[in-house]
Amino acid sequence: xxxxxxxxxxxxxxxxxxxxxxxxxxxxxxxxxxxxxxxxxxxxxxxxxxxxxxxxxxxxxxxxxxxxxxxxxxxxxxxxxxxxxxxxxxxxxxxxxxxxxxxxxxxxxxxxxxxxxxxxxxxxxxxxxxxxxxxxxxxxxxxxxxxxxxxxxxxxxxxxxxxxxxxxxxxxxxxxxxxxxxxxxxxxxxxxxxxxxxxxxxxxxxxxxxxxxxxxxxxxxxxxxxxxxxxxxxxxxxxxxxxxxxxxxxxxxxxxxxxxxxxxxxxxxxxxxxxxxxxxxxxxxxxxxxxxxxxxxxxxxxxxxxxxxxxxxxxxxxxxxxxxxxxxxxxxxxxxxxxxxxxxxxxxxxxxxxxxxxxxxxxxxxxxxxxxxxxxxxxxxxxxxxxxxxxxxxxxxxxxxxxxxxxxxxxx
Amino acid sequence: xxxxxxxxxxxxxxxxxxxxxxxxxxxxxxxxxxxxxxxxxxxxxxxxxxxxxxxxxxxxxxxxxxxxxxxxxxxxxxxxx
Numbered sequence: 001x002x003x004x005x006x007x008x009x010x011x012x013x014x015x016x017x018x019x020x021x022x023x024x025x026x027x028x029x030x031x032x033x034x035x036x037x038x039x040x041x042x043x044x045x046x047x048x049x050x051x052x053x054x055x056x057x058x059x060x061x062x063x064x065x066x067x068x069x070x071x072x073x074x075x076x077x078x079x080x081x082x083x084x085x086x087x088x089x090x091x092x093x094x095x096x097x098x099x100x101x102x103x104x105x106x107x108x109x110x111x112x113x114x115x116x117x118x119x120x121x122x123x124x125x126x127x128x129x130x131x132x133x134x135x136x137x138x139x140x141x142x143x144x145x146x147x148x149x150x151x152x153x154x155x156x157x158x159x160x161x162x163x164x165x166x167x168x169x170x171x172x173x174x175x176x177x178x179x180x181x182x183x184x185x186x187x188x189x190x191x192x193x194x195x196x197x198x199x200x201x202x203x204x205x206x207x208x209x210x211x212x213x214x215x216x217x218x219x220x221x222x223x224x225x226x227x228x229x230x231x232x233x234x235x236x237x238x239x240x241x242x243x244x245x246x247x248x249x250x251x252x253x254x255x256x257x258x259x260x261x262x263x264x265x266x267x268x269x270x271x272x273x274x275x276x277x278x279x280x281x282x283x284x285x286x287x288x289x290x291x292x293x294x295x296x297x298x299x300x301x302x303x304x305x306x307x308x309x310x311x312x313x314x315x316x317x318x319x320x321x322x323x324x325x326x327x328x329x330x331x332x333x334x335x336x337x338x339x340x341x342x343x344x345x346x347x348x349x350x351x352x353x354x355x356x357x358x359x360x361x362x363x364x365x366x367x368x369x370x371x372x373x374x375x376x377x378x379x380x381x382x383x384x385x386x387x388x389x390x391x392x393x394x395x396x397x398x399x400x401x402x403x404x405x406x407x408x409x410x411x412x
Numbered sequence: 413x414x415x416x417x418x419x420x421x422x423x424x425x426x427x428x429x430x431x432x433x434x435x436x437x438x439x440x441x442x443x444x445x446x447x448x449x450x451x452x453x454x455x456x457x458x459x460x461x462x463x464x465x466x467x468x469x470x471x472x473x474x475x476x477x478x479x480x481x482x483x484x485x486x487x488x489x490x491x492x493x
Contacts, residue, residue, distance in 0.1 A: 065432030127463070131456035 010088025010239030019056025052339030076235030107343025162399030167346025190235025232339025261285025
């Protein structure tokens with residue numbers, strides 16, 4: 001029996017480039033950067049003073065009382081889920097609640113809620129710790145709030161694998177549908193970690209760029225001048241649906257979700273395997289699961305965060321799996337524009353991958369002025385058309401802890 | 413010493429901030445849970461905000477007795493007296 005086909009019927013996002021998918025996509029195609037100098041008082045003393053804040057504050061979109069019971073990461077996830085749900089044309093009666101699942105991730109969870117409550121504890125005592133702190137900071141809060149908002153009564157998951165979390169959520173959604181555990185899954189992720197503590201911690205790991213030039217030029221994947229990632233925030237979700245369910249309700253289909261691969265390096269808690277062996281296996285697994293001919297992979301939304309080692313390793317992985325097609329595929333790192341959304345990155349980049357296949361155009365990689373000679377990939381610096389026909393786009397995410405997740409989407 | 417109406421009005425602002433209930437709805441005869449849809453966690457927020465606003469202490473074991481807005485106003489009046 002052939003596996004259940006899974007399709008993408010709705011997209012949602014709130015990102016440093018825009019408060020929804022259309023604005024984010026237009027800014028991506030135009031090669032705009034969402035990275036800015038932080039103006040908060042605390043930023044003045046930080047070793048890194050730039051980040052990519054969301055373009056539209058969630059308070060402008062969400063009901064005030066509901067929003068005050070959500071961590072900022074949940075707010076992003078909720079904004080994205082509302083858009084994806086509407087974009088899919090779903091109504092309460094279209095899905096049996098017991099067949100509606102959620103797989104929405106975060107890498108760190110409600111870290112700003114945790115830290116602001118600790119500030120309250122230190123300054124004013126235990127009576128001032130919010131009774132909402134636990135349900136706001138728990139890592140499954142974004143998924144749980146989405147289940148409440150849309151009445152999802154099938155499984156509600158929050159997989160966590162650092163910066164691979166939301167790509168893993170998409171892989172998990174594929175499993176849920178293929179195993180017959182759900183007909184529709186709201187899948188994705190969000191992150192809200194622009195706060196002095198996580199920023200200091202990433203800076204101490206030498207993971208963040210310390211480049212103090214024009215903020216819009218600091219995220220520069222594959223460029224010889226890259227020296228670390230830029231922290232971003234935001235969220236994205238996709239509505240994934242069994243093809244049968246989507247057809248029955250006459251839904252518009254953006255793309256098919258062909259396959260996913262999840263592996264681990266077991267190499268180092270933070271550093272990627274320099275030879276990219278685990279990532280290679282993940283990409284190979286995604287293509288095998290989707291029965292994908294490597295010569296049809298015409299587009300890759302790379303993880304490429306603008307770190308010296310990781311960007312090069314990812315090029316090796318693509319060559320290992322795609323062979324000569326690795327030099328033909330149009331590769332992009334949209335992190336050059338959005339910064340790194342950590343647990344939200346995989347989902348935002350999945351949205352971009354799906355739109356690239358849907359509109360047959362790849363977003364550019366900006367700030368690639370002097371490509372690292374160790375990288376043999378076709379990485380356009382302005383938007384590039386993709387070929388017609390049945391083609392495949394690959395979305396890669398890698399995370400601390402050695403996680404490698406690759407997801408393959410097919411054009412329709 | 414604040415009047416009953418002044419306390420009710422300040423309490424109404426708190427309930428509005430925490431739970432989004434219209435301040436005109438927060439009248440002495442209204443029950444927090446049954447009439448105003450203030451859930452248990454929001455009630456804790458209301459209690460702590462009242463302690464801060466009115467300079468009183470509302471022990472956890474007293475909260476269950478504050479069924480209506482009138483109960484809370486009366487408690488605050490006694491505690492502040």
